[in-house]
Amino acid sequence: MWEKSSTARVVPFSRPRKLAKVPFVELADGRLQGVVSSGSDIGRVYVSSIEAGTYAFACSTNNNRPCGGAHGWFCKHLRALVGEAVLQYGVERVARYLKVEVPDDGADAASVVDAMTATRPAQGDRSAAAQVFSRFLRHLAYLELEPVTVPLPEMQWFPTTRAVA
Template sequence: MSADDPAWEQASLARVLPVVRPRKLAKVPFVELADGRLQGVVSSGSDIERVYVSSVTAGAHGLSCSTNNNRPCGGLRGGRPCKHLAALLDEAVLQYGRERVARYLRVEVEEGQELAAGLRGAHEPAPAAVVFSRFLRHLSYLELPDSTLPIPELHWFPAAATTAAAGAVR
């Protein structure tokens, strides 16, 4: 690294994008744009111990929804999203913004139209275990005691990166 490099390239912190609007985590506690999919965990409306791992593949719009113990969602038929996928899409829009989610999924929808209207995919099972495992890992971090000491496995994780903090850490 040289002194000519931008400050953010010399920092050990990464910029974190704030959420577009606050989310209610009870229905969709985990949503991410990762691995070429919009994916996340959606709570069951009927059983407090059941969750669904739902995903939409970017580009092809493959739809997947199954329980945490790999049972298929009864509401996902053909190319129409089930209620779990609809909830995931809604929460992704709150988390990342409509434009970013549409761009990531490569969905073209008119203004005022829901993203689900632009999906042209079919049922395509996706690996639910990886998404559910990542969700459980995120939950485990919530159980850690409050501390200002670094957590070795999270040394790369953006804790409270702001422009000022990122420029100050070298």
């Protein structure tokens, strides 16, 4: 039935996320990618990504400086990104998207990270960071809009709870 409507199904969050630590996470462009807050500087964020299949990873600040902890190993920002992705999408969906083999029972974010790091992934290209950060900023702009009841043309692609005739 939903295939014939102008709305899309929304997958509910597995559990509530901590938006202060990882305010933006998405499975897009063949990567798990997002924005992770710095633990030491409130004004700094990191743009982190892990490529599906190869697990090539990248982590850099919002002004494109490399992360000091991502030298040959997943840094704390990448681990936080995986953890929040599992909270938002569920471990099965994240593992399937990243092409990670995890145990059927008891799989969690740590088991996804362990499976990826066991392959000794290489550092990837940081060129997608600007695009990811730009999408994050665009999402933040929607939070500043005044609540209105009229449709916003740029948000018509968002799913709704009722079918439109």
